[in-house]
Amino acid sequence: MSESFVFPLTSGVELPAFDSGACVWHSEQWAADRLLLRLGRQGPHYVAEDTRYGTLIAAADGTSHRFDALAGADPLLVEKFVASLVRSLVRQLQGKLSLHGSVVAFGGNAVALVGSAFAGKSTFAHACVQFAHAEFLADDTVAFVAESRAAWVEPVQRGTWLLAESRAFFGLAESAERKVLAEANVSHAARPLRLVVLLTDADVDAPELRHVAGFDAFRLLLPHVFRFAHDDARLRRRELDALADVAPHLRVFQLRRKRDFETLRAQVALIEQAVRDSAPSGAV
Numbered sequence: 001m002s003e004s005f006v007f008p009l010t011s012g013v014e015l016p017a018f019d020s021g022a023c024v025w026h027s028e029q030w031a032a033d034r035l036l037l038r039l040g041r042q043g044p045h046y047v048a049e050d051t052r053y054g055t056l057i058a059a060a061d062g063t064s065h066r067f068d069a070l071a072g073a074d075p076l077l078v079e080k081f082v083a084s085l086v087r088s089l090v091r092q093l094q095g096k097l098s099l100h101g102s103v104v105a106f107g108g109n110a111v112a113l114v115g116s117a118f119a120g121k122s123t124f125a126h127a128c129v130q131f132a133h134a135e136f137l138a139d140d141t142v143a144f145v146a147e148s149r150a151a152w153v154e155p156v157q158r159g160t161w162l163l164a165e166s167r168a169f170f171g172l173a174e175s176a177e178r179k180v181l182a183e184a185n186v187s188h189a190a191r192p193l194r195l196v197v198l199l200t201d202a203d204v205d206a207p208e209l210r211h212v213a214g215f216d217a218f219r220l221l222l223p224h225v226f227r228f229a230h231d232d233a234r235l236r237r238r239e240l241d242a243l244a245d246v247a248p249h250l251r252v253f254q255l256r257r258k259r260d261f262e263t264l265r266a267q268v269a270l271i272e273q274a275v276r277d278s279a280p281s282g283a284v
Contacts (some may be wrong), residue, residue, distance in 0.1 A: 007087040012064025062093030088226035097242040098226040099142035110191035114198035123166040136184035148192040151193040209258035217252035
């Protein structure tokens with residue numbers, strides 16, 4: 001059931017050339033005064049234009065898609081973008097669920113790490129690999145697969161992308177690049193997802209892991225769902241139904257901690273123990 005780490009740039013029937021002037025845009029993402037990403041429609045097709053990497057055009061049902069990389073874009077960064085955002089947007093059109101988060105596995109049992117932008121998800125995932133010998137599945141994409149009324153996740157990336165301060169902490173080589181790929185001990189098979197952990201900054205003396213259930217768990221997960229079709233009520237309803245279907249099969253926790261390197265080992269130990277407590281007997 002495993003997919004390739006490299007999501008195909010083109011799949012399905014031929015699609016029209018991208019025409020910005022023919023698009024109706026319904027969502028934009030900016031950094032200061034620079035447009036980074038916008039989502040919309042070109043006729044019946046969905047479009048995602050990223051000013052750094054390229055443009056995705058996809059059929060409304062996700063059966064066909066094409067990604068046109070920008071000339072001169074770094075191939076490794078394009079691979080990361082396609083494996084995460086492009087894959088997740090196409091999956092949504094196909095009726096599949098993806099969360100924005102990192103994924104690791106302890107003893108074959110996966111943990112999804114979600115949180116706001118710059119919450120430290122990649123650093124935490126790399127710490128799990130370094131300190132607890134966890135397997136790595138994804139840096140920023142939780143790709144759900146339904147099987148026997150259980151939640152599984154696919155491996156979709158081959159390493160974490162770390163900022164300079166995280167690279168220095170882990171003893172990795174310096175780089176002039178803002179983020180650099182750190183290869184990890186990767187999983188090559190889907191893993192059962194046992195926990196979803198929301199990383200939350202808090203002024204606490206020691207990290208705290210709090211179990212969240214019911215509607216509160218659903219509410220915490222919803223903001224982290226990858227979304228493409230913002231203007232289609234049918235797809236939004238399907239997305240909510242998919243999350244409602246998978247939520248009962250997950251244990252959701254909130255990790256309240258100071259975002260510092262000094263307590264990172266203790267934070268990883270809390271998660272590792274929670275996986276042991278949550279996994280079926282003999283599974284870890």
